[in-house]
Amino acid sequence: MRPFAYERAATPDEAVAQHTEGAAYLGGGTNLVDLMRLGVAVPSRIVDVTHLPHAQIETDGDGLLIGATVRNSDLAAHAVVRERFPMLARAVLSGASGQIRNMATVGGNLLQRTRCPYFQDVTRPCNRREPGTGCPAREGEHENLAVLGHTQDCVATHPSDMAVALAALDARVRIHGRGETDLDGLYGDDPARDSTLRPGDLITHVHVPPLAMPGTYRKVRERASFAFALVSIAAALDVTDGVVRDCRIALGGVAAKPWRARRAEAALRGGPATEDAFTRAAEAELAAAEPLRDNGYKIPLARNLIVRTLGELA
Amino acid sequence: MPEESQVSLVVNGRTRRIAVDTRTSVLDLLRERLGVTGPKKGCDQGQCGACTVLLDGRRVNACLVLAVAADGSRVTTVEGLADEDGPSALQTAFVEADALQCGYCTPGQLCSAAGMLDEAKDGWPSAVTGDLAEPPELTDEEIRERMSGNLCRCGAYVNIVEAIRRAAE
Numbered sequence: 001m002r003p004f005a006y007e008r009a010a011t012p013d014e015a016v017a018q019h020t021e022g023a024a025y026l027g028g029g030t031n032l033v034d035l036m037r038l039g040v041a042v043p044s045r046i047v048d049v050t051h052l053p054h055a056q057i058e059t060d061g062d063g064l065l066i067g068a069t070v071r072n073s074d075l076a077a078h079a080v081v082r083e084r085f086p087m088l089a090r091a092v093l094s095g096a097s098g099q100i101r102n103m104a105t106v107g108g109n110l111l112q113r114t115r116c117p118y119f120q121d122v123t124r125p126c127n128r129r130e131p132g133t134g135c136p137a138r139e140g141e142h143e144n145l146a147v148l149g150h151t152q153d154c155v156a157t158h159p160s161d162m163a164v165a166l167a168a169l170d171a172r173v174r175i176h177g178r179g180e181t182d183l184d185g186l187y188g189d190d191p192a193r194d195s196t197l198r199p200g201d202l203i204t205h206v207h208v209p210p211l212a213m214p215g216t217y218r219k220v221r222e223r224a225s226f227a228f229a230l231v232s233i234a235a236a237l238d239v240t241d242g243v244v245r246d247c248r249i250a251l252g253g254v255a256a257k258p259w260r261a262r263r264a265e266a267a268l269r270g271g272p273a274t275e276d277a278f279t280r281a282a283e284a285e286l287a288a289a290e291p292l293r294d295n296g297y298k299i300p301l302a303r304n305l306i307v308r309t310l311g312e313l314a
Numbered sequence: 315m316p317e318e319s320q321v322s323l324v325v326n327g328r329t330r331r332i333a334v335d336t337r338t339s340v341l342d343l344l345r346e347r348l349g350v351t352g353p354k355k356g357c358d359q360g361q362c363g364a365c366t367v368l369l370d371g372r373r374v375n376a377c378l379v380l381a382v383a384a385d386g387s388r389v390t391t392v393e394g395l396a397d398e399d400g401p402s403a404l405q406t407a408f409v410e411a412d413a414l415q416c417g418y419c420t421p422g423q424l425c426s427a428a429g430m431l432d433e434a435k436d437g438w439p440s441a442v443t444g445d446l447a448e449p450p451e452l453t454d455e456e457i458r459e460r461m462s463g464n465l466c467r468c469g470a471y472v473n474i475v476e477a478i479r480r481a482a483e
Contacts, residue, residue, distance in 0.1 A: 003316045006336045006382040026383060033339070033378045034359050046336070048383050073372075077438040082446040093441040097463025098430055100360060102372045103379070225441065225462035 001036050005045045009052060012176045012202055018047045019200040025049045027069065027108030030100050035113060039122045040129060050105065054204050057081070062210030068107030068203045072162065073098070075106060085208065087215035087234050091165035094219045097226045107203040110163055110173065110186065113194060114156035114256070115228055117141055127153045127192045138292065144230065146191065147289045147298045149255040154192035155292060156256050159228050165217055167258035168234035168250035169208050176202040187257035213238035213246060218309050220253075220301060229253035231301045237313035239273040247310075251302055254289075261285040264306065273314040275307060282306035321385040325350060326394030334381045341365045341376035344391060352392035352421040356465070363464030366422035366429075367391050373429025375463075392421035395428060404428055404481040411477035415468035423464050427478045430460045434482070452482045 009015035019025065024043035026032060027050060035041035054067035059080050066075060075081060076092040096104065118124045118137050125133035137145055137155050145155045163183060172180040178201065188196040197203075215236030221227040232252035238245040247268050249261035264285035271277050282303040289299050317336045321343075322329065330348055341358075344350040344367070356364035358377045365376040368390040376389075395402045401409070404427055414420045434456075437449045442459045450456055457475050466474065 001337045004336055005317050006319055006380070008383075008385075026380070028378075029380060029383065030360055030375075030378050033380060036337075037358070046380070046382075050383070073433070073438065077433075077436070082439060086446050089439065089446055090441070093439060093443075097360075097363070098433065098460055099363060099366055099373050099375045099426065099463045100378075102429075103374050225459050 001039075002042045002044070004043050006048065007045065008048045012052060012054075012204055015047055015049050015052060015202055016176060016200055018045070019202075020045060021199070023047055023200075025107075025202065027105035028071070028100075028103035029108075030096070030104050031108065031112040035120070038120055040113075040120055049107070049202065052204075054107075060207070064206075064208040066106055066206045066208065068205060069105045072096070072101040072104040072106070072109060075162075076101065085165075085169065085211065085215075087211075087217045087236060088162070088165040088169065088208070090217040091161040091219075091232075091234060094217060094229075094232070095161040106162070106206055109160050110166075110203065110206075111195060111197075112159055115159050116145060116156045119156065128156060128194065131192065142292045143294045144228070144253070145292065145295060146255050147291045147295055147302075148251075148259055148286075149189070149257070150191055150290070154190075154256065156191055157253055158187070158255070158257050160258070161217070161219060161229060161232060161252060164232055164250045164252035164258040165234040166206060166208065167260050168215070168236065168248040169211055170248075171209075172207045173203055174205040174207065176204050180207065183258055184260065191256035211236055211248070213248075214313055215248065216309065216313065218305060220305060231298050231305055233302075233305045233309050234258075235306070235309045235313060237273070237310055239314050242273055244268045244271055244273050244277070249285075249306060249310075251306075254298060254302060261306070263288075268310075273310075275311060278307045278310040278314075279303070281310075319382045319385075321381050323381075323384060323386070324388045326390060336380065336382050338381045339377050340367065340369070340379040340381050340384050340389065343381040344376065344389070350391055350393060353425075354418055354421060356419070356422075361465070362419070362422075363426055364419050364422040366426040366464065368425055368429055371429075371432070373426050390425070392424050395424060402428070404431070404478070407477040407481040408474075411473045411480060413470055413473040413477035414466075415470050419464060419466045419468075423461070423466065423474055426461060426464045427474075427481070430457075431478070431482055434460070452479065454479065457482075 356362035
């Protein structure tokens with residue numbers, strides 16, 4: 001591991017000032033420390049942000065204001081999150097292990113890096129790690145990689161469960177001194193870039209507006225626990241007299257960002273809450289999918305997950 | 315050039331002050347500098363749980379915590395689970411239920427289980443909890459899910475679950 005200086009910031013202004021060229025913010029370290037050991041991340045300076053005053057969850061009207069240094073386990077255990085945002089609690093609980101959830105922060109979870117095997121291997125080319133070097137995943141090992149929104153340059157997936165629920169919840173991410181953005185704005189449309197943030201940008205809070213319909217999170221993975229999603233879904237559905245009044249759907253494990261299924265949502269609103277309608281909506285969304293050689297299984301998996309989850313919520 | 319930093323931690327009740335290379339993990343500090351060898355190095359990437367310790371009372375992977383980031387914290391390792399009267403109820407349950415074979419993962423299993431039992435006592439839910447509004451009951455399914463961050467390559471899982479259930483009662 002390359003030597004680095006360590007700073008502990010007490011205020012957001014101090015953190016930003018300490019974030020000089022080549023620096024990295026440290027949250028729980030569950031991803032960054034691992035990547036430093038692999039030589040993927042080589043910061044010259046670490047700015048520890050876990051002592052910033054952002055470790056609270058405030059109930060803001062009927063919504064939530066979640067501090068960026070709230071640990072994942074505290075978010076999932078919070079009484080209001082469990083009661084009013086079970087989709088978010090379940091997404092967080094489905095990620096990682098008990099130990100890692102105790103360490104991982106909300107801000108760090110949003111900004112964790114892809115687990116694409118080529119990104120994590122410094123002996124291989126990777127456009128994300130070193131722009132312009134190429135993407136061996138497209139022809140190589142890509143069973144777990146993207147089917148939606150990918151490009152010639154990058155077929156990575158975003159590993160977070162929590163972010164999928166936050167995308168479905170229309171959450172807004174606060175960046176110190178730069179206002180707010182939704183998750184689409186945070187991650188952008190270029191899969192080869194981790195996010196649209198500039199060096200030194202600091203996430204301070206996530207604002208979650210109220211959601212007045214039942215929702216849940218479901219995750220399909222290769223083993224029962226402590227594994228990344230093959231495909232996951234955060235969904236909410238409001239049905240009155242058999243008609244879909246409103247709905248939210250976001251998919252995980254299919255793209256470089258949490259994939260908000262807006263086409264499926266538009267297809268469902270105002271229509272009948274039937275299995276046929278759910279299937280048609282899922283197919284409308286997945287029509288844009290472009291599977292690679294070995295990950296076509298994700299398309300029927302995503303379709304079935306959408307249909308089954310909406311069926312349970314209806 | 316390596317960067318050094320002075321850290322102070324309370325390890326199993328004893329204050330330790332030491333200068334460390336900023337790259338040092340809590341695991342390497344404990345094992346290589348302080349002679350506290352209960353926590354084990356398995357994967358060194360947060361996957362296996364053999365290095366699990368309690369940091370300010372919460373279970374974490376010591377391999378992924380930088381010692382400089384833990385400055386000022388309280389660390390409890392397997393060496394700190396027992397009291398003057400002998401092994402804790404959890405440790406006794408591991409012995410009685412035969413919850414180990416080679417023993418390499420056991421210090422991490424014990425610290426993880428100790429942290430997990432406190433989490434359950436505080437009413438924390440898990441991914442297999444049916445009703446998130448109700449305090450969870452520690453069924454075998456709940457124990458297995460909550461202990462998924464600790465691998466046992468001997469496959470002593472059945473008896474580990476049994477030991478933790480006995481300790482919870």
